Amino acid sequence: MISLSNKPRSLFLIAEQSFKAIYNADALNAVTTLTNNDGQIYAAEDIMATPQAFADVEIIFSGWGSPVLDGALLDALPALKAFFYGAGSVRNFVTDAFWERNILLTSAYKANAVPVADFTMASVIFALKRAWTRCQRLKEGIAPDYRRDVHGVYHGSRVGVISLGAIGQLVCQRLKDLELDVFAYDPFANAQLFESLQVTRIDRLEDLFASCDVVSLHAPWLPQTENLVTGPMLESMPERGTFINTSRGAIVDEPAMLQVLRTRPDLFAVLDVVQDEKTYHTNPLGALANVFITPHVAGSQGNECHRMGALAVEECRRYLSGEPQVTALTRESAERLA
Template sequence: MTHIKNKPRSLFLIPENRFREIYNAEAIVQIAELTKNDGQVYCAEDVLSQPEAFADVEIVFSGWGAPVLDEALLDALPALKAFFYGAGSVRNFVTEAFWARGIILTSAYKANAVPVADYTMASVIFALKRAWTRCQRLKEGIAPDYRRKVQGVYHGSKVGVISLGAIGQLVCERLTNLDLDVFAYDPFAGDDLFESLNVTRVERLEDLFPMCDVVSLHAPWLPQTENLVTGAMLESLPDRGTFINTSRGAIVDEPGMLKALQARPDLFAVLDLLQDEKTYHSNPITALPNVFMTPHVAGSQGHECHRMGALAVEECRRYLNGEPQVTPLTRESAERLA
């Protein structure tokens, strides 16, 4: 760890219950070595109630539950130069006032992409092995038929990836290591990215589904991506195809998905989220026998969250050493985060 002379002052500005989730003991020690940090956790009210006590804070470490960086809070932090966010999307707290001040902003979305890619990989392998369906048949007392067609994990099995953001790229890298045939749809990615990932570009989204045994969704939730995946696309999957969604529920036409899964019981869906996450227990999709449902757990959980805190520390080290940030955000790039 680099030791910095004339260390700048830093602050943990994050809800108490989120602090230890993201920043473990090692990260806290490293931050104390890099900056002047008292190890205390503060909220916006603390800063606003006594701004003179925080006038020299140059760096803020935060995470889930970060306060809105509005004019009042920024005025109370006049020396702020860098905000290191130990989580993913920053949409809920950045403001025009923040962007106007030219403060460095980073996100740990690339660290959060790792467990999502892990979840996706496990789901792809289970899908190609027909693991969930076979488990259900065994529970129903149906003897296994080893001659029944299963794609398996090797050349000839085709997996489609929607969007080549941080998660999609990780998924493609891991899939190609499994010797699978990988196809991807991303109209905004250049040919060089497809070549570097060794995946085949598909020009039209509707063409991806009928050609792939498994399709995995990783697009960000934007106005233009709502209901991007339609029921007709899902119904066009080949026999015993699987759809995986670890992105956002709003990107899928949910009524259309329900109809497709009801009409095609041979299909299978692995869903980590729904449009309304309060309906996990009551949504008719959850009750379908050809759905494996989890309550938004693909992202960082438990010790995985510490990976995001570690990236925030690395961003700070780079900032102090005048090195490029790992995940710098601009107004434009922040809008594209999931």
């Protein structure tokens, strides 16, 4: 156990904009209580320019905009023992050189999962109430149908969840509180996880789409998951079904989805992501009446980002107190993160 009476030195290695978004005043106060931190923001160039000034840094707090942790940068930080990342995936900055040094790494991906699960839950409720479709009809001057052709939010309405990672698990927990019939597909999850979440296991993704009124995608974007969701799967959905994607656009065959939604106007899609996120405003999906599209906003926004900073600080407290980490990552688990 590390004594708090002899506080280790820490620093913030992060883009300035991300620092302001993730670490609020409470987090900064906690960091200075736990560690010797000057409250300044550093870039890799600062460390590389005067490595002798950072030779005693034991802890780093970071987030979006972290520099790549290559051998040269790590050589300039010989005392580094823990890297607390106040955001999600670490894939873009962690290297073999980092793993070889046996440095503790944590991520705040579980904190970022919370707003995504909230967004999904709201989307499921709106889908089962057909809220977007009814709004569009009213704008077109069509008299309201009230209770006709609506699934409703209760037993008998079937919701499917793809992947039981941090987000998928939270979604399942929230959906059970709504007394819905929840099903899930995840070939890598064990039976105990399905049982603990009280959801029904579906072994074939095709069967999930064919049997559920709403299907929500939460799989990570990996080479093996690209185009995982196909046109025939979407085409097989029951009448007035809804597909929700808050994961990544590359996991869906987008041209096929566009064609299905054009030929099946009874289906609806809630898309927070597309394959090319530079084309949100010109993507033909956005022109369809049966699509609700948002520009990647389901994840942490505004004050929600502070939850990630708070988790990074909590991970530091646990590290200094000798307690188990919430989200310690290994090379293998980091590669599976979205």
